[in-house]
Amino acid sequence: MTAADTRAEDLLRALAPQVLGALMRRYDDFAAAEDAVQEALIAAAGQWPRDGVPDYPRGWLIQVASRRMTDQLRNEQARRRREDLVATQPPSDAVVPDTDDTLVVLFMCCHPALKPAAAIALTLRAVGGLTTAEIATAFLIPEATMAQRISRAKQKIKSSGLPFQLPTDAEHPARLRTVLHVLYLIFNEGHTASAGAALHRVELSAEAIRLARAVRRLLPDDSEVAGLLALMLLTDARRPARTRADGTLVPLAEQDRSRWDPALIAEGVALITETLPKGPVGPYQVQAAINAVHDEAADASETDWPQILALYGVLESLTDNPMVTLNQAIATAMVHGPARGLALLETLTDRLANHHRLHAVRAHLLEMAGDHEAAVAQYRLAANRTTSVPERHYLMHRAAQLSP
Known part of the structure; x- marks a missing residue:
């Protein structure tokens, strides 16, 4: 990929939610607008590297997406009423207010009614500008499966009747927490892939950082x-x-x-x-x-493990997340010894009984305590329960090193 291709790709991803917002304001149909934007992005990805980026790229995308959307509406006999509505709207090449609707689109894609997996997929497509195929590849699932997930998410938003606007002051804190949680999940999947041969999904972590920067600029x-x-x-x-x-x-x-x-x-x-x-x-x-x-x-x-342990104490007071306690156990072991850390792990047995990280941490602390036989058993149990190939190899390697 050339530098020009990379610049064009970065620009397309930055403009995707803005173009979707412009279409939403004009047509008020999220599902149809999002499909039209995807087609416009694909057209631009093929044309811009060859012919150059247009002088007004946002307007170019809005114009192409509007034409695609008008064609969609005209070709669907069940939507004749919408076609009549489109006919009363300004022509597709009319001037569109230069409004950045990224945050509105992001709040919509991260609606609390959506399950996290659906919100992640829809956010990456509608806000991140990734294609369905790219998202499916990142999560190691068939493209058809991902397409169904995105389609169901769009229909859920449509049926909710959610207005295209920022949440009210009363709704804002909870909705923003959902947005940040979705970005956090995207980053985590990129930083440590939940499955597959690669430890990282760099495209996901990079996209999460890009979107977090965008939200930071807006808020x-x-x-x-x-x-x-x-x-x-x-x-x-x-x-x-x-x-x-x-x-x-x-x-x-x-x-x-x-x-x-x-x-x-x-x-x-x-x-x-x-x-x-x-x-x-x-x-x-x-x-x-x-x-x-x-x-x-x-x-x-x-x-500075004492400082880290103190910070985990603050974090535990803010969130009821067993993963916080898991990491707190490591910090406790580093400050007060492995026995104290192992005792803290016992409080997580019910909540993380089948999670490989509980066994991996227990193995590490048992190794610190000198109980290598028990550590080997826990390393092997953790290896059998992870779906990440690099993590499995590491855990089995640790078990082999400690085995007599």
Whole structure:
């Protein structure tokens, strides 16, 4: 891919939600508008690298998408009433207000009525500008399955009668939490893929960071938006050192920190340092602060584990998430010894009984305590329960190293 192709692709992804917003304001039909935008994006992806980006790319996309949508409406006999409505609208090449509806589209795609998997898929397509095939590839499922998931999500939004507007002041906090949660899930899947041969899905983590930056530009005073972006940056900074040349996983304590991205670390630390004093403090800010402590340690032995443990205590008071307690157990073991960490893990037996990470952490703490036989059993159990190939290989390797 040439530099021109990359620039065109980046521009298309940035303009996708704006074009969708313009069509929504004109036609008030999310499903049809989203399909038309996808067709316009595909047309631009084929034409712009060859002919050059038009002088007014947003207007070009709106014009092409409007024509596609008009054609769709005319070809559907069951929508004659909508066709009459379209006929009364301004022609497709009319001037469209230069309004950035990215945030409105994002709130719509992350509607609380949608399940997380559906919200993620719809967000990546409608806001991220990814094709259905690209999303399906990232999540290792057939394109037809992903298409059905997106179609059901669009129909659910349509049947909800949700108006195309920002949520009210009363709705805003809960709806924004959903938006941030969806972006967080997208990033996590990119940072550590839940299945498959690759540890990372770089396109997903990069897209989550891009969208978080966009939300940050639109909501510059929201501390949790800043916290989420800082968390992503500080976490992604370590990605180059998380795998060896052969793709095998490298745990945090063994990573070559010279391979960490200093620019991302500096940006993330500056962002969370600026944001924390402003308050109110939320879970993403605390997680960002924890990652900042990790990233600022020149060596694993210099990690300020007492500070991390204190931050996990704050985080646990803000969210009832067993994964927080799981990570708190590691910090507890680093400060107070593995026995205390193992005792804390016992409180998670019911909630994470079948999750591979519970067994992996227990194995690590048992190894710290010198009980290698029990650690091997837990490493093998964790390996059998993960669907990530790199994680499975790492866990089996740890078990083999400890076996007599």
